[in-house]
Amino acid sequence: MLEVENLHAYYGKSHVLQGVNFTVGEGEIVCLLGRNGSGRSTTAKAIMGLVQATGSVRWCGQPLLGKPPHDIAQLGLGYVPENRDVFPRLTVHQNLVLGQKHPGAHARWTFDDMYGLFPSLRERQHVLAGVLSGGEQQMLTLCRTLMGEPDLILIDEPTEGLAPQLVEQVAGFLQTLQRQRVSILLIEQKLTMALDISDRVLVMGHGQVVFNGTPTTFAAQPDVRREWLEI
Numbered sequence: 496m497l498e499v500e501n502l503h504a505y506y507g508k509s510h511v512l513q514g515v516n517f518t519v520g521e522g523e524i525v526c527l528l529g530r531n532g533s534g535r536s537t538t539a540k541a542i543m544g545l546v547q548a549t550g551s552v553r554w555c556g557q558p559l560l561g562k563p564p565h566d567i568a569q570l571g572l573g574y575v576p577e578n579r580d581v582f583p584r585l586t587v588h589q590n591l592v593l594g595q596k597h598p599g600a601h602a603r604w605t606f607d608d609m610y611g612l613f614p615s616l617r618e619r620q621h622v623l624a625g626v627l628s629g630g631e632q633q634m635l636t637l638c639r640t641l642m643g644e645p646d647l648i649l650i651d652e653p654t655e656g657l658a659p660q661l662v663e664q665v666a667g668f669l670q671t672l673q674r675q676r677v678s679i680l681l682i683e684q685k686l687t688m689a690l691d692i693s694d695r696v697l698v699m700g701h702g703q704v705v706f707n708g709t710p711t712t713f714a715a716q717p718d719v720r721r722e723w724l725e726i
Contacts, residue, residue, distance in 0.1 A: 506537075529698055555571075572646075576636075587635055591639055629657070652683065653683070662688055
């Protein structure tokens with residue numbers, strides 16, 4: 496579904512992405528690993544049209560580079576940024592309303608679906624998003640993105656700063672999406688969780704993909720982990 500070929504991106508004179516290549520198939524969870532500064536977040540932003548990039552990004556055969564982010568979202572891509580970006584002066588429910596793509600009977604995901612996935616959001620649906628805990632804001636951002644009915648979600652560090660119980664909830668959420676044939680590009684630091692739920696692992700280093708394989712293959716190559724992930 497998603498095909499990234501020879502992707503380059505810059506911040507000013509800094510050449511961040513230096514020829515990134517990978518694919519994400521239908522219903523596949525692909526985890527993007529790497530040290531801070533390796534280009535993982537920039538890859539997601541380039542796909543979503545948030546940074547200027549060259550090369551080729553195709554979604555179901557359609558080129559994305561050069562399109563504005565709102566057009567890319569309308570094509571079926573969702574993005575959950577690392578900083579969560581809730582609307583702090585709106586309630587939980589109002590944040591979800593803003594994420595809706597097709598209000599009404601034809602919606603693929605409903606408010607009840609979201610509250611079923613994360614029951615604590617149901618309890619706090621009339622609370623301002625700005626007073627939620629970090630974990631609750633992360634749940635809200637995931638659900639708001641899902642209300643846009645994406646077929647592919649790019650998720651940047653969803654478990655950063657979360658307690659172990661919430662990490663398990665997020666992992667279960669991602670697996671629920673996969674069962675619904677939603678594809679996921681997951682940027683993650685928690686290696687155990689990432690390997691448990693991913694179909695394929697990509698490792699980035701110096702702005703390039705330096706490893707592409709299954710979690711089993713990755714586990715059998717400790718040199719990859721030592722060279723590109725360990726500090």
